[in-house]
Amino acid sequence: xxxxxxxxxxxxxxxxxxxxxxxxxxxxxxxxxxxxxxxxxxxxxxxxxxxxxxxxxxxxxxxxxxxxxxxxxxxxxxxxxxxxxxxxxxxxxxxxxxxxxxxxxxxxxxxxxxxxxxxxxxxxxxxxxxxxxxxxxxxxxxxxxxxxxxxxxxxxxxxxxxxxxxxxxxxxxxxxxxxxxxxxxxxxxxxxxxxxxxxxxxxxxxxxxxxxxxxxxxxxxxxxxxxxxxxxxxxxxxxxxxxxxxxxxxxxxxxxxxxxxxxxxxxxxxxxxxxxxxxxxxxxxxxxxxxxxxxxxxxxxxxxxxxxxxxxxxxxxxxxxxxxxxxxxxxxxxxxxxxxxxxxxxxxxxxxxxxxxxxxxxxxxxxxxxxxxxxxxxxxxxxxxxxxxxxxxxxxxxxxxxxx
Amino acid sequence: xxxxxxxxxxxxxxxxxxxxxxxxxxxxxxxxxxxxxxxxxxxxxxxxxxxxxxxxxxxxxxxxxxxxxxxxxxxxxxxxxxxxxxxxxxxxxxxxxxxxxxxxxxxxxxxxxxxxxxxxxxxxxxxxxxxxxxxxxxxx
Numbered sequence: 001x002x003x004x005x006x007x008x009x010x011x012x013x014x015x016x017x018x019x020x021x022x023x024x025x026x027x028x029x030x031x032x033x034x035x036x037x038x039x040x041x042x043x044x045x046x047x048x049x050x051x052x053x054x055x056x057x058x059x060x061x062x063x064x065x066x067x068x069x070x071x072x073x074x075x076x077x078x079x080x081x082x083x084x085x086x087x088x089x090x091x092x093x094x095x096x097x098x099x100x101x102x103x104x105x106x107x108x109x110x111x112x113x114x115x116x117x118x119x120x121x122x123x124x125x126x127x128x129x130x131x132x133x134x135x136x137x138x139x140x141x142x143x144x145x146x147x148x149x150x151x152x153x154x155x156x157x158x159x160x161x162x163x164x165x166x167x168x169x170x171x172x173x174x175x176x177x178x179x180x181x182x183x184x185x186x187x188x189x190x191x192x193x194x195x196x197x198x199x200x201x202x203x204x205x206x207x208x209x210x211x212x213x214x215x216x217x218x219x220x221x222x223x224x225x226x227x228x229x230x231x232x233x234x235x236x237x238x239x240x241x242x243x244x245x246x247x248x249x250x251x252x253x254x255x256x257x258x259x260x261x262x263x264x265x266x267x268x269x270x271x272x273x274x275x276x277x278x279x280x281x282x283x284x285x286x287x288x289x290x291x292x293x294x295x296x297x298x299x300x301x302x303x304x305x306x307x308x309x310x311x312x313x314x315x316x317x318x319x320x321x322x323x324x325x326x327x328x329x330x331x332x333x334x335x336x337x338x339x340x341x342x343x344x345x346x347x348x349x350x351x352x353x354x355x356x357x358x359x360x361x362x363x364x365x366x367x368x369x370x371x372x373x374x375x376x377x378x379x380x381x382x383x384x385x386x387x388x389x390x391x392x393x394x395x396x397x398x399x400x401x402x403x404x
Numbered sequence: 405x406x407x408x409x410x411x412x413x414x415x416x417x418x419x420x421x422x423x424x425x426x427x428x429x430x431x432x433x434x435x436x437x438x439x440x441x442x443x444x445x446x447x448x449x450x451x452x453x454x455x456x457x458x459x460x461x462x463x464x465x466x467x468x469x470x471x472x473x474x475x476x477x478x479x480x481x482x483x484x485x486x487x488x489x490x491x492x493x494x495x496x497x498x499x500x501x502x503x504x505x506x507x508x509x510x511x512x513x514x515x516x517x518x519x520x521x522x523x524x525x526x527x528x529x530x531x532x533x534x535x536x537x538x539x540x541x542x543x544x
Contacts (some may be wrong), residue, residue, distance in 0.1 A: 309442055311468040315407070315415055327442045328468040335442065346440035383421055383472065385446035385464040386439060401438035402517075 004319040005365045009204075010153050010181060010359030011297060011323060015250070016206035016359065022253040023208065026246035035234060045245045052252025056200065059255040060179075061189035062215050068235045069248055072212040076199035077104040077147075079093040079214055079239065080176045083225025084145045084197070085112050088174070092142035098122045098130050098159075099341045101149055102178055103301035109147075118142070124341050127292035128157035136167055143173050150179035150188060150198075154325065154338040154354055155291030156300025158182065165194020174223060180204045180212075184258030185266060185297050185368060190215055193350050196223050206359060207254030211247035212293045214238075265359060270298035271358050272366045284377055286390070290325075290339055290352060291333045299357040304339075304348040305373075308380045313353060316376030320369050325352035347396075406467060408503040412474035419480050422462040424448045429533050434518040443467030443511065445475045447518035449482055449490070451526055456486045463518075470508040474515035476500050487523055500507025 006014070016179035026048060034049045036042025053064040061391060070076045085095065097109055099121045109119045120138045122130050130148060139146075146168045151158045161177060163225025176197040182188050184205035190198060201212035216238065217223045258265075281287055286306040302325075305313065310326030325336030327350060335349035353373070357366075381387040407415070423446070426433045430450050437444040443466060450460040461479035465472045477498060482490050498504070498512035 006495060096439050307466060308473075311466050312415070312472060315469040326468070346442075350439070350442040383418060383464055384466045385444055386466045387433065388423065388446075388464060401440075401444070402521075 001362070001364050001368060004321055005361075005369060006069075006321045006358075007145040007361060007365070007369060008321045008323055008354075008356050009361075010156070010356035011352065012203045012209065012241055013206045014360060015203075015208060016254060016257060019207055019250045019253045023246045023250040026249050030245075032245070034245055035232065041337060045243075047322055048245055048249050049243055052248045052255075055252035055256040055259075056213055057174050058214060059188070059259045060198065060200075061185065061191050063218065065236075066190075066215055066218050068214045068216055068238045069209070069243055069251075070212045070214055070239055071210055071244075072203070073178060073199045073201035074093070076201070076212050076214040077102070077178055079225060079228050080197045080199060081105065081108045081112060081145065081147060082228055084174055084176070084223075084236070085115075086226035087224050088144040092140075093117045093146040094120070094140055094142040094148065095145045096120045096122060096135065096138050096143060096173075097147045098124060098149070100124050100128065100154075100338045101147070101153055102153060105147055105149070105178055109404070122148075125293075126342055126344070128152060128155050128290070128338075128342055129292065129295065130164070132160060132163055132167065135164060139167075139171050139173060143171070145174045145176060147176040147178070150177045150182035151186070151297050151300075152338060153181050154323075154336060155302045155342075156181070156297035157291040158186065158295045158297065160295075161193045161195065165196075168196070169194050174221075181297060184255065184262060185269070187262070190217070196221065197225070200251075202251040202254060205258050206253050208247040208250040211244055211251050213251065244347055266298045269357050272361060272363060273299055273301050273355070275363070276355060276357075276366050276370050277303070279367075281371060283370075283374045286350060287377075290342060290344065301355040301357075302339075303353055303355070304344070304351040305353070305377045306348065306351055307352055307384045307390060308377050310350055310352055312380055313351075313373070313376055316380065317372050319368070320372060321353040322356070322369075325349045325354070367382060410477075410502050411470055411473040411504070414476040414502070415469045418463075418472060418476040420460075420462050420476065420483075421464065423464060424450055424460065424462055424519055427528045429453075430526075432522040432524070432529065434521025434523075434525060436517045436521055437467070437514055439466065441473045443514060445471065445514055445518040445520045447475060447478060447515075449487075449522045449526060451487060453530065454486070458482050458485050458487065458490060468508070468510065470504055471511040471514060472500070473502055474504075474511045474517075475518060477501060478515045482519065487526065490519055490523055493519055 032041030032045035035043040198215040203209040310324030311328035339349035461482040495512035495516040
């Protein structure tokens with residue numbers, strides 16, 4: 001077993017060597033511009049791009065013509081929201097999203113609010129899921145778009161996407177989903193899930209960074225979006241810019257591997273994740289899972305170890321790469337807004353660790369990580385005045401703290 | 405963000421971890437911070453009432469590595485100092501000693517606050533004890 005161990009697959013994934021091999025020739029000998037229509041170099045590149053489009057479409061139940069290549073999920077989210085807001089401005093100006101969305105959605109919504117849109121940020125239940133009645137109630141005759149992520153990047157909960165899509169369809173509202181964490185991990189099907197627009201990225205599914213796609217539905221309904229980049233009119237006018245052929249080839253190959261291996265891989269992920277979870281819960285008291293386990297990515301575990309601060313825990317398990325919702329690990333010195341949205345209290349957000357398992361993790365690594373976390377949590381609790389007080393029976397919620 | 409070797413050393417080998425009897429009149433206890441802010445420090449000093457010298461110091465901290473290191477270092481520095489010398493410890497001394505980056509300065513501030521709170525608690529107790537002794541004497 002090699003150290004350090006990478007268990008932060010929600011942040012990014014290593015590229016699968018098979019993906020890298022597929023990309024390799026497109027950097028050097030097959031370097032053509034996919035928009036060059038009159039020579040073999042261009043045709044070769046175009047063919048590679050079309051193969052990738054098909055591979056992506058096959059993974060998500062779409063048609064190849066519905067795939068628009070972008071630089072990644074942030075661009076896809078921006079293009080979807082701004083593109084719809086501008087294209088459908090005459091129909092309405094109201095967008096519905098959720099408080100636990102990624103910043104690429106939330107900050108885009110904030111920008112749109114400045115430009116005259118009205119945005120409803122739905123709260124989530126304690127389990128991390130959007131309440132469908134609340135969603136229904138939020139829709140008005142001005143609503144043009146609902147944007148709800150497929151699976152959350154911190155707590156891994158999977159939203160009731162098919163039901164949300166159904167509600168959107170019934171009310172004649174477009175439905176966008178940022179599905180970067182879900183695609184390749186769980187079956188995603190734009191037809192069954194009633195998704196109209198969907199963000200995809202390469203580096204969360206063992207493909208390259210800096211390459212993503214936006215699924216834009218062409219039939220029932222035909223979705224139109226206003227381009228955000230002016231130029232050569234590539235990607236049916238929705239996204240100008242010379243195509244990044246090597247990365248597009250990689251994204252396609254990565255999707256193909258996911259489609260073929262997902263059933264087996266997701267079973268293996270769930271087994272490893274559950275082993276880690278069961279071990280931690282059995283050995284450590286006052287340990288809480290954030291978000292429901294009933295509707296969740298098979299590779300995600302987000303746990304709060306009460307009375308232990310997340311960054312100090314990360315410091316103790318420094319040969320394991322994971323993330324924390326602690327304020328100390330964020331640039332803003334604010335604890336995770338996703339965990340805060342669950343309403344469990346800031347102290348549990350400070351104590352949270354996100355484990356993101358992936359394709360190259362082994363059972364031996366999971367065993368090592370579990371033991372290491374158990375040892376460090378025990379050590380830090382010996383150091384924790386809160387743990388001491390709790391053990392003495394002090395109700396920490398009733399203590400007058402000197403907040404600073 | 406990389407930690408300085410001194411922070412790592414205090415984190416891996418924290419000095420003077422523990423608790424003393426907070427009802428002991430010679431023990432001053434300072435508890436600062438709040439769980440929802442992500443750090444709580446408990447710092448205790450045991451003072452010789454005759455000499456005013458800190459004989460022992462203990463801490464427990466819920467917080468990041470820099471908070472743990474700041475309080476661990478504080479206990480090291482407190483031992484052997486008089487109460488008045490202890491009050492002269494500044495958060496910037498801790499910042500310099502541990503090479504804390506700007507985002508971690510609040511950890512050193514918290515440690516200074518904890519020192520002050522512990523000493524104040526000790527002094528308050530002493531006043532009460534002295535007052536008690538005096539009233540006891542007068543009633544005789």
